[in-house]
Amino acid sequence: MSGSPPELPSAVLDALMPTTWRLVVNRRGSMVWEAQGPRGHHAVKVGYPIEATADWPAQPWTALAPAREGAVLCRLGLDDLAYGEWERGTWNYQPWREGPDLYQLWEPCRRPDTSVQPRISVALGCVEALAELHGNGWAHGDVQPAHFIIGIERTHLIDVALARGGHVxxxxxxxxxxxxxxxxxxxISRSVLATGQAEPTQEADIYALGASLLISATGWRAVEYPDDAPRPVQREAVASGRRRDxxxxxELGELIDxxxxxxxxxxxTAHEAGKALSAL
Known part of the structure; x- marks a missing residue:
């Protein structure tokens, strides 16, 4: 992007007519705004292609991700959304989900000499959100702590741009x-190393949820590799099953294992994990 501050695409402004909006994420290939106005409270996602650098190859798919996510959300029956195209890629808007993410919420559990324990009810909310997606026949493909928003009434599993399970x-x-x-x-790591791509599955989502719960509760990754290791080296470690001790x-630790x-x-399965947590 140029050095000038990014702006919402005109199509989004015309559709939402927001009275206030603020940029909350601006990273390679993706921007997210929080917007409020007469149509309600929304998250607006805007994608554009990542150009190649000395360290990173070009990533044209980031331009398509917001529209792909919009299409998935439509298939899942979400009403308050729209998606479309702008001159550099695609966009969507969807309901804003208020609350901390899993990693933020469990920060007290990771403090040195803490007596705070991870709450089973929070873990159960994450499992139930994933089970709902799986029950609709989809695999998420990008389960991570930041994608579980812990709301007052329920936990929301967001960012379904990579999900598989229906027509897009x-x-x-x-x-x-x-x-x-x-x-x-x-x-997944083995497939990406061998072919450059993979197929998301519900079983892989469960692994990702376990890794998300572990790092949020303890601060430790499930698999050991150097922090600055290149991605192929990271994937080799994951593929080999090099688990941290x-x-x-x-009992949450036993389920995560x-x-x-x-x-x-x-x-x-997510259903089985939910039953196990409900019994604790």
Whole structure:
């Protein structure tokens, strides 16, 4: 992007007619605004292609991600949304989800010498949000702590741009090339290393949820590799199953260990994990 401050696409301004809006995320290929006005309280996502640099290859798919997410949300039955195109890519708007994310909420659990324990009810809310998506026949593909928004009444699982499970218009679709490696299941990492892409699955989502709960509760990644390791090196470590010797406290730790099983068939389903947490 140029050095001038980014602006909302005119199509979004015309559709929402917001009275206030603020930029909350501005990273490579993606911008997110919080917008309020007569149409309500919305998150606005705008994508554009990432140009190649000395350190990163070009990533044209980021321009398509907002429209792809809008299409997925429509398939999931969300009403208060729209998506479309602007001169550099695509956009969507959707309901704003208020609340801290999982990692933010469990920050007190990670403090040195803390006595604060991760709340089972919070973990259950995350499992239930994922189970709802799985129950609709979808795999999320990008489960991570920042994508669980802990609201007052329920937990929301956001950012479904990479989800698979139903029809997406071909003009907005693109291959799945993995996600944040901290939360990537071994079989996903192996496939990306071998072919450059993979297929999201519900079993891989469960692994990612286990890794998300673990790092949020303890501050430790599930798999050990140098912090500055290149992504292929990270994926080799994940694919090999090089687990850290760290556990969340109590029975939650036992469930997380099961979620992080190397073999997909050994992991509980979201429904089974929910039943286990409800019993605690």
């Amino acid at each position: 218009p071909a003009r907005y679709d693109f291959p799945f090339r993995g996600c944040l490696v901290h939360y990537e299941a071994p079989e 760290v556990k969340a406290p109590g 099961a979620m992080l099983s190397h073999e997909p068939a050994d992991r509980p």
